[in-house]
Amino acid sequence: MSDSNRTDFRNPSNFILLGIPGLEAAHIWISIPFCAMYTIAVLGNFTILFIIKRDPSLHGPMYYFLCMLAVTDLVMSTSTIPKMLSIFWFNSREISFSACLTQMYFLNCFSTMESGILVAMAFDRYMAICNPLRYLTTLTNSAVAKIGLAVVLHSGILSLPYPFLVRRYPYCRTNIIPHFYCGHMAVVKLACADIRVNSYYGLFDLFSVIGVDVFFIAVSYILILRAIFRLPTKDAWLKTFGTCISHLSAISALYIPDLVSSLIQRFGHNVPLHFLILITSVYQLVPPMIHPIIYGVRTKQIRDRLLHLFTHKGT
Template sequence: MSDSNRTDFTNPSTFILLGIPGLEAAHIWISIPFCAMYAIAVFGNFTILFIVKREPSLHGPMFYFLCMLAVSDLVLSTSTLPKLLSIFWFNSREISFSACLTQMYFVHSFSGMESGILVAMAFDRYVAICHPLRHSTILTNSVVAKIGLAVVLRSGILALPYPLLVRRWPYCRTNIISHFYCEHIAVVNLACADISINNYYGLFDLFSVIGVDVFFIAMSYTQILRAIFCLPTKDARLKTFGTCISHLCAISALYIPDLFSSLMLRFGHNVPLHVLILITGVYHMVPPVLHPIIYGVRTKQIRGRLLQLFAYKEI
């Protein structure tokens, strides 16, 4: 590590992650809430997967999409949080160049996957409310599998240029990354080359994933609200809209922190670096923590199954 500050260094075999620069003395204390959130995310999402697998009545499109969301939450949080905790607890700061690129790919791929799954869930709500009699014939198991495959392929393909572009640049300044994971911009800023293409592709990916997905979700809910307002009674409207609350909360849990984080990273030039990195860390943990809580509390079938499990254990 003594050579890592040399100005004449060539392409590194490893990078050094600083964690949260400026808050090194507080790393142990900061690790406590992050460790708690990671434990909640792992326990909550595995519980969702376990309940859906064990309960045949939950073997339907909405719960299949929920399982996909749980898997993506698990992979996304596991891509960054264990390394963050190893930095905080064991001062394990080194990460190989190939591991760095792999981590970067997983973060971008599964972030896009989460957004795509929320679009699929919005489509499920649209069919269930606007075409209830045709729901089982439209969203068959094969259609759900094709939608899931399309989401995975889209995210995987769009995330591929990130590590490929990073790999092609020469690195001659330093191998020290002022972050707790291999964040794309934090890595390419170390390159001794014009990285404009990385910035342009990042914006293209943002608009082609988040922009397109938000558009389709908005279109789905426009049709859903039109169908709800056509219902004859207030109770029927409230009951039907109640079936969308969990999904709307899941959307908020993903997009609001994402929007806030993106705005802070791009326009928060006067914000201290450690604050921006903390915001990024919280953004990576909010959706995996909140999604199982939202669906566990708001979805009657999952809530009922959870209560049955706990009641069985008490007996």
């Protein structure tokens, strides 16, 4: 290490990302499934956006929220995966301090945004099942735009303290980050200062977002289930609940890896570092990859349009 990395400096010019420490020899092999998943995520989400934009019959509240989810997935995965692949393929490990803080902000902002969109989608399902006659009059284009704006503002403001909290610390130990992206806790652990404020704010952010959002989602589905169980037949139960399966799958794909990753980072002191990083990579890759697959397979309108698109091209 150079002297500049051992002396006290408040704003380092750059950080060095190691990728997955301990598995350097396997970086090329690890990059293959990661690249495949990222490719599926990009193609899948762009396909969802293309189909919804092209078909006017899909210009409704549920599909607008699905477009928001697709854009969020694209930004969140693109914030980290290309840099990770450049580390694995080209040994391009440097990232500037400003780029590191920007990446950190985007990751926190868009993960919070994705959670907020899932809440909006739960409200959409509640209105469609419990108040179908008021669905289109309540979820107008204006209302959907206002909900989307509220989600963006909430996420942007809640994530804003992260780069400012990180920037105020001196970094006198090293500028090497044992990770493939600039996660909040991975960066502040390099600081020569008391980082409890950051840890507390990170936990507050995690549990306020997941706690509040999961609460509203749970309330929505309690009301939905109550409405479903009032239906006269089991076939009607299954058919109505089937419209919620895609959304419930999307919720599981986001919250479970996020919660496990965040808790392990803070409390899993005996967990091998490479295992921790692989867990966090699941959170970065799986939801953006699986969301378009879930909605493409489970949503009949999108599935039909997709099949029509390919069969029409083939004729």
